[in-house]
Amino acid sequence: MKDEIKKVIEETGLPIVQDEKSGAAQWVDLRELRLSYVISVENIKPFYEGLKEGKLLGTKCKKCGRLFFPPQKDCPSCFDSDIEWVELKNEGTLETMTVVFVRPPSFSMYDPYPVAIAKLDDGPKILAWYKGDPQQAKPGMRVKVQVSKRKEGYLMYEIAPV
């Protein structure tokens, strides 16, 4: 419980405060919930093995050759799950970008970050942070995908100018 609301409860016997702007009475909910999910990556483990070696992997349907990024273990064209892991071309062209100034609270440890989408030379597109000067970035320019260590200590792919 936040100290301010604790104090209000002590003083008034209720967790009710006045809204700063409108003055309307607000009950301050005491049942705080912290959310963090556990997400299965069991079927895409090779992707993370690839990251460790600085490679970007996608999946390819052995039957029809369809390439998937993000990787998926089932091919809806063939109704088949016989896929292979392939290293994607780590170069391509920039499609579009933005710079995220107002960040989600869970990203508050990072400075405003540019985000780009690139089309890799063998087809799939990829969205990632852009390591480079966003003001110099233009659609169609050559970019590469590389792996680096995040401030939070884990490995992730990013897009950078060639």
Place this chain on the structure above:
Amino acid sequence: MSENVAVIGVGHSKFGVRMDVNIPELCWESMKPAFETANLEPKDIDFFVVGNAGVWSSEAAVPALIAEYADLAPKGSMRVEAACASGSAAIRIGYTAIKSGIADIVLVLGVEKMRESPNPNVIELIGRFGSYFWEFENFGLTFPAYYALHGTAYMMKYGATEEDYARVAVKNHYYGAKNPYAQFQNEIDVETVMKSPYIAWPFKLFDCSPITDGSACVILASEEKVKELGIDEKIWILGQGAGTGSANMSRRESYTSLASATYAAEQAYKMAGIDIDDPTKYLDGANVHDCFTAPEIIAYEDLRFCKRGEGYKLIREEQTYIGGKIPVNIDGGLKAKGHPIGATGVSQAVEAYKQLLQKAEPGRQADINKGKWLTHNVGGTGHYTYVTIYGLEKR
């Protein structure tokens, strides 16, 4: 079976920061006028649907909550979620329930109480809509950022400018100032937008729709009920299309169009008997999903109000003001009226009713001589799109 479905009652709460009401009170604000305009009571409702995205607000069982508050129990209901298109998804449920013959009168409510959570939490939660795992978890995309990827691509491809985007905000504030239900009732100029801080380049604060509390309600009825009740004031749903896009932005073909919107528009035009190559000839106006300024311009093109790459010229030449080629968002749009996620699609339906029946407030009534109005409601960043055509005459 009812071939035709009509909107026979509408209600709209004041949109804005509504710290003065709780969720059921906010719902009743739009339900009451909807019952009154339809001349019906809660007992007349066969089924009701609530469009509500929730998460940032405390109550999840909104249908049960309003059943209790407004005497709708024990009638059947559900809550539907399609992100920012939840309201139109709710209308689709009501529309199809009546078309199928399973219900004759359906109440559709859209509601969102976003201000029950602090703004940073809302920013975080909205950004999570898309591919949570691949695009949010590691890259911290926000809702403005997702659309900014489109805004940038559009500028680079066609030569539109940030000032062009600002012009959309200026128009929508101009009309919002004339809408007593709008969150922002002040006019702004291009400079106001250009001087506001960046949220996600190229979008600045005034390119973005606000975080809003609000509710909107429509009552739908079968053709038979319309006859039986002798309803004079109504509009008909002439067609509705729905489309879905990929979760990941990286799986999209284009960033200057929303594939789900072009798909939904084609379906809706076909159902309503509108020539897809020249829809503005049939429409008196439209409400499009301007959660940010650039998507309004992209919507002009996805809806074929103009050719590809010419949307920014429409706003530059003020062709989407009243008196132009097609008036768009003359209730203020999401930008100035506010964007209470689940309520937005229903609010657009309320606006279609008011415009077609010439009940809009002074200064923002379009000329009605073709008798048709379009609404375009997008969930996420083209993850869902609903396009609906309303008309004074049934098909």
